Amino acid sequence: MMRWLSLACRLLVGGVFIWASLDKLAHPAGFATAIHHYRLVPYALLHPVALLLPAVELLAGLALVVGWQRRGAALLCALMLAVFIAGIGSALARGLDISCGCFHTDGGHAVGLDLLWRDVLLLAACLPPLLARRGGPGLDRDR
Template sequence: MAIEDAAVPDAGGAWTKAQPWITTAGRVGLAGVLGYAGWAKVTEPPALQKLAVSSYQILPDSLVAPVGFGLPILELVLAVLLLLGFGTRFTGAFSGLLMIIFIGGIISVWSRGLSIDCGCFGSGGAVEQGQTRYLQEILRDTGFLALAAWITAFPRSKLALDRLLGLYKD
């Protein structure tokens, strides 16, 4: 049984009416964040894309360039899919997984005492000691993770290709 089919208290149909609009707002919000992040990175020179990834000191050198180039494209694709409401549950889940990876990366550099700009919205690289905002970045991405979890759990939404294709019935 899917989560949206579970027994949810519904006083006069309020849940039935509100849930698709809440998910629609979540889709648009998360799409905006991913689209902005992807666009900020994809418009940077490849050297800066690689610097942002290599600053985390997690990946082998052979993966830095592909991740630096591919991550912004992935973010843009997820943004478009969320905005269109296509494959909503899958796209929400994949976006959530991406947020978990981002949170893990930030926790990793914080725990190792590295001082970097996360590069979440472009730029990235080393920064002066004390200029990091790791806790704020983790909390921000946790909020985006919660949004992705909502979209995954309740994918039925308005203005979505999923609905036009009959994947979710009203």
């Protein structure tokens, strides 16, 4: 039972991360602008983060979907989601009216409580592939 739950969570989280990475990979300048609107990342790190984050999102998402290094991929996704939750929460607390930069660098969803809950649910979905003894069908041996 857990392996199938793990598989479902892997596909859900992995699919979301792959989808989220594509526009950011294609438009790093727009993504850097979206990050800057949170006013949390110093200028020295702004462009490196805009380049690195989508690449890690894509790799972690792919790894989850194909079931390779699934515990590490789930841990990375959970850490990224924790950062996103902190960023969105911080923006909400400061009353910033900005787009989240989650999936699209031009426009997209405005930061709000619905995004916060979405990321919390995705974070919860990272736990089965991270902790389950068997991860479901995939390239890892402990399937």
